[in-house]
Amino acid sequence: xxxxERAVRTRRAVLEAAAAVFAERGYAAATIGEIxxxxxxxxxxxxxHFDSKVALARGVLQVQVSNDxxxxxxxxxxxWVDAGMTLAKxxxxxPMLLAGVRLSADLQSRDVVGSAxxxxxxxxxxxxxxxxxRGEVLPHVVPEETAQVFLGAWIGVQHVSQAMAGWADLxxxxxxxxxxxxxxxxxxxxxxxxxTAPDRGARxxxxxxxxxxxxGAGQ
Amino acid sequence: xxxxERAVRTRRAVLEAAAAVFAERGYAAATIGEIxxxxxxxxxxxxxHFDSKVALARGVLQVQVSNDxxxxxxxxxxxWVDAGMTLAKxxxxxPMLLAGVRLSADLQSRDVVGSAxxxxxxxxxxxxxxxxxRGEVLPHVVPEETAQVFLGAWIGVQHVSQAMAGWADLxxxxxxxxxxxxxxxxxxxxxxxxxTAPDRGARxxxxxxxxxxxxGAGQ
Numbered sequence: 397x398x399x400x401e402r403a404v405r406t407r408r409a410v411l412e413a414a415a416a417v418f419a420e421r422g423y424a425a426a427t428i429g430e431i432x433x434x435x436x437x438x439x440x441x442x443x444x445h446f447d448s449k450v451a452l453a454r455g456v457l458q459v460q461v462s463n464d465x466x467x468x469x470x471x472x473x474x475x476w477v478d479a480g481m482t483l484a485k486x487x488x489x490x491p492m493l494l495a496g497v498r499l500s501a502d503l504q505s506r507d508v509v510g511s512a513x514x515x516x517x518x519x520x521x522x523x524x525x526x527x528x529x530r531g532e533v534l535p536h537v538v539p540e541e542t543a544q545v546f547l548g549a550w551i552g553v554q555h556v557s558q559a560m561a562g563w564a565d566l567x568x569x570x571x572x573x574x575x576x577x578x579x580x581x582x583x584x585x586x587x588x589x590x591x592t593a594p595d596r597g598a599r600x601x602x603x604x605x606x607x608x609x610x611x612g613a614g615q
Numbered sequence: 616x617x618x619x620e621r622a623v624r625t626r627r628a629v630l631e632a633a634a635a636v637f638a639e640r641g642y643a644a645a646t647i648g649e650i651x652x653x654x655x656x657x658x659x660x661x662x663x664h665f666d667s668k669v670a671l672a673r674g675v676l677q678v679q680v681s682n683d684x685x686x687x688x689x690x691x692x693x694x695w696v697d698a699g700m701t702l703a704k705x706x707x708x709x710p711m712l713l714a715g716v717r718l719s720a721d722l723q724s725r726d727v728v729g730s731a732x733x734x735x736x737x738x739x740x741x742x743x744x745x746x747x748x749r750g751e752v753l754p755h756v757v758p759e760e761t762a763q764v765f766l767g768a769w770i771g772v773q774h775v776s777q778a779m780a781g782w783a784d785l786x787x788x789x790x791x792x793x794x795x796x797x798x799x800x801x802x803x804x805x806x807x808x809x810x811t812a813p814d815r816g817a818r819x820x821x822x823x824x825x826x827x828x829x830x831g832a833g834q
Contacts, residue, residue: 501774501778503777503778506778511778513775513778513779541791542795544775544788544791545772545788545791545792545795546795547771547775548768548771548772548773548774548775548776548788548792549767549768549771549772549792549795550771551771551774551775552766552767552768552769552770552771552772552773552774553764553767553768553771554767554771555720555767555770555771555774556732556763556766556767556770557767558722559720559722559725559730559732560732569763569764569767572760572763572764573764573767573768575799576761576764576765576768576796576799576800577795577796577799578799579798579799580794580795580796580797580798580799581795
């Protein structure tokens with residue numbers, strides 16, 4: 397058990413080191429040597445978990461989508477907004493997510509390594525499909541199509557925020573994106589109840605962390 | 616006069632060669648040698664017009680925005696849609712525009728070379744400002760803010776279309792972007808009249824080219 401736990405930790409340390417290097421240098425310029433140095437593990441330990449640079453990049457891409465900050469809400473559309481806004485808050489601070497963005501957008505490496513884009517689009521599709529079943533969404537909305545528009549828009553908003561503000565305005569830009577797309581998606585009676593403020597992500601994260609601290613204290 | 620005309624042509628040939636090389640290789644990997652070869656001009660001729668790779672890239676970025684396919688319409692918002700849809704039609708076929716997209720998005724070179732993003736955002740801002748004066752736009756719309764959202768979304772839609780379809784679905788994606796953003800922008804009575812179909816750009820271009828052919832025949 398202790399050995400298995402150590403293996404999980406080593407794997408995570410390697411993945412985090414790989415993410416940091418991919419986020420900084422991109423796929424082509426990243427080397428296993430630098431990832432090794434950064435992870436502080438032996439070559440054998442790294443290769444036990446990941447047998448190549450491709451495997452490392454795929455490992456990073458596999459952990460892009462999580463439910464860590466998902467809180468059930470009365471409106472499924474609010475859950476969708478929350479997913480986007482918590483990601484906008486976390487992205488600039490988390491090398492794992494930054495690496496996912498960079499690897500996914502890399503036109504050279506993505507044929508071999510893959511991309512988190514399909515997984516992101518799936519997240520939107522499934523929120524919108526559930527929202528549609530509940531009547532929160534305008535009748536003509538096709539979840540898969542809207543998910544593709546949102547995917548493109550979200551990637552571009554990331555890019556512009558990175559280039560023009562070093563990520564500092566990502567939450568503001570993301571909030572503006574939601575308020576420019578939701579009127580085409582949400583039923584009017586739902587639209588007025590959605591919270592798309594720039595600090596929405598920070599508030600959801602605080603809520604989840606507080607709940608988790610209370611749960612920890614209660615143990 | 617003949618000499619001046621020759622100079623204009625040489626400058627254009629050099630710029631088109633530079634655009635093709637920047638579009639294919641990106642800024643860092645492009646060399647003046649390859650641009651020279653492709654342009655078929657002498658080194659002296661190239662350096663007469665552009666004294667460095669930076670100057671060539673800036674030259675390409677300066678010709679990104681044009682009025683070539685602008686047709687006045689009853690609705691300013693239709694003119695804005697037309698600008699976006701004609702660009703979506705032309706982009707995959709024109710190295711000059713592809714180079715503009717690639718250079719503008721290049722996080723390494725854009726600090727030195729610049730970017731067409733501000734010029735694109737200005738185009739949207741000015742269409743939306745005029746549309747607002749005419750009452751075509753919802754009262755709460757701030758043209759500069761909407762222009763920033765649209766800029767990000769448009770860049771991302773380009774990127775996704777390039778990565779996933781080699782640009783083949785750019786018009787479909789762009790049309791979907793407009794239909795997902797316009798309900799947040801256009802007054803309802805205007806919204807129903809806007810043509811955002813995927814082939815809108817092709818139709819506007821055909822209209823302009825036909826008018827220009829007729830004008831030529833009438834001379």
